[in-house]
Amino acid sequence: MPAIxxxxxxxxxxxxxxxxxxxxxxxxxxxxxxxxxxxxxxxEADSPFYHLPDPAVTxxxxxxxxxxxxxxxxxxxELTGHREPAxxxxxxxxxxxxxxxxxVAAGKARGVLLQFHPRVKKSTGPVAYVRFHGRNWQTWNKxxxxxxxxxxxxxxxxxxxxxxVGPVERLAAQAxxxxxxxxVNRNDQAPRAAAIFRRLxxxxxxxxxxxxxPLPERPTLF
Numbered sequence: 475m476p477a478i479x480x481x482x483x484x485x486x487x488x489x490x491x492x493x494x495x496x497x498x499x500x501x502x503x504x505x506x507x508x509x510x511x512x513x514x515x516x517x518e519a520d521s522p523f524y525h526l527p528d529p530a531v532t533x534x535x536x537x538x539x540x541x542x543x544x545x546x547x548x549x550x551x552e553l554t555g556h557r558e559p560a561x562x563x564x565x566x567x568x569x570x571x572x573x574x575x576x577x578v579a580a581g582k583a584r585g586v587l588l589q590f591h592p593r594v595k596k597s598t599g600p601v602a603y604v605r606f607h608g609r610n611w612q613t614w615n616k617x618x619x620x621x622x623x624x625x626x627x628x629x630x631x632x633x634x635x636x637x638x639v640g641p642v643e644r645l646a647a648q649a650x651x652x653x654x655x656x657x658v659n660r661n662d663q664a665p666r667a668a669a670i671f672r673r674l675x676x677x678x679x680x681x682x683x684x685x686x687x688p689l690p691e692r693p694t695l696f
Contacts, residue, residue, distance in 0.1 A: 476643070476646040476647045476680075476681065477602075477645075477646045477647075477649055477650055477651055477652045477681075478646075478652070478681045478682060478683060479642055479646055479652045479653075479654055479675060479680060479681065479682040479683070480515060480516045480544065480651075480652065480653050480654070480682070480683050480684060481514065481516075481653075481654045481655075481656075481668050481671060481672055481675075481682055481683065481684035481685045482514045482515070482516035482517050482518065482653065482654075482655050482656070482668070482684055483510075483514065483517060483518070483655065483656050483657075483664040483665060483668060484517075484518040484520055484605065484655050484656065484657035484659070484664070485517070485518065485519070485520055485521075485657075485659065486506060486507055486510040486517050487503070487506060488659045488664075490659055490660050490661040490662065490663070491659070491661075491662060491664070491665070492506070493661065494661040494662045495661070495662040495665055496509060497509075503534075504534070504538055507535065507538045507539065508538055508539075511538070511539045511540060511543055512688045513665070513684065513685070513686065513687065513688065514668070514683075514684040514685070515540070515542060515543055515544065515683050515684055516543070516544040516545075516546070516584070516653060516655075516683075516684065517543075517544075517545060517546070518545075518546045518547075518548065518587060518605075518655050518657075519535075519545055519546070519547050519548065520548045521548075522547050522548055522549065522550055522570065522573060522574065523548040523549065523550055523551055523556075523589065524551070526550055526569060526570060526573040527573050527574075528573070529572060529573055529574075529575055529576055532573060532574050532575070532576045532577050533576035535576075535577060535582075536576050536577050536579075536580035536582055539582065541581075543582055544582060544584035544585075545574075545577050545582050545583055545584060546584055546585045546586070546587050546603075546653070546655070547574050547577070547583060547585075547586050547587065548586075548587045548589065549570060549586050549587060549588050549589070550566060550569070550570050552566035552570075553566055553567060553570060553588070554588055554589050554590055555590075556589070584651075585601060585603070587603070598645065598648060598649060599649070600649055600650040600651065601649060601650065601651045601652075601653075602645040602646075602648070602649040602651070602652045602653070603653050603655070604638070604641075604642060604645070604652075604653065604654050604655065605655050605656075605657055606630065606635075606638075606654070606655065606656045606657060606658065606667065607626050607628075607657050607658065608626050608627065608628025608630070608657075608658040608663075609628055609634065610625075610626070610627055610628045626657055626658050626659055626660075627658070627660040627663070628658045628660075628663065629658075629663055629666075629667075630658065630663075630666075630667040630670065630671075632670055632674065635667065635670050635671045635674055636674055638654075638671070639674050639675060639678050639680065642654060642675070642680065643675075643678065643680045646680060646681075654668075654671060654682075656668050656671075665685075668684060668685040669685045669686070671685060672684060672685030672686060673685075
């Protein structure tokens with residue numbers, strides 16, 4: 475049976491999401507992650523690439539998400555050649571693993587994302603991971619960008635995302651796990667694109683999770 479396509483976003487705390495996606499009253503780190511986890515069952519945490527979180531922080535991530543929630547952690551820059559490790563690669567790897575250990579212990583660290591140079595060739599293994607960065611080629615290599623959204627600023631149309639339904643369906647037939655992660659991050663571009671893609675997959679009969687609003691709780695008499 476084909477794999478279920480799990481749709482998610484590359485971060486739940488981008489400035490644009492905080493300003494435009496989360497409703498009034500969802501203003502703390504805990505409330506934001508719980509709100510996100512009601513709508514998606516997977517997220518990519520990019521922050522470890524720039525600065526390793528304290529294990530106390532990743533423990534809170536584990537406690538604030540459902541049992542079947544999955545985190546993909548972006549490896550620190552010292553592990554992918556973007557920064558020189560002060561004490562060697564082995565020490566950098568140990569520090570990274572220590573920072574995410576609570577997620578590993580909780581069974582929620584589903585994968586580690588390694589951002590290598592474009593010359594590294596890709597292949598399809600048991601896990602297929604598709605990242606949607608938009609199509610704004612004019613800003614892709616913007617060197618004076620101070621915010622990530624200045625590079626990945628794109629509103630996906632249904633037609634553009636429709637081009638990916640077939641390839642993702644084929645990946646679902648070949649791989650054991652399939653993830654479709656949105657990394658367009660001006661305002662609420664990512665959750666809006668995720669909702670469109672989920673609808674397109676549903677219409678095509680491709681099993682998927684994420685990108686839908688949760689059903690309202692039924693009122694009770696007690």
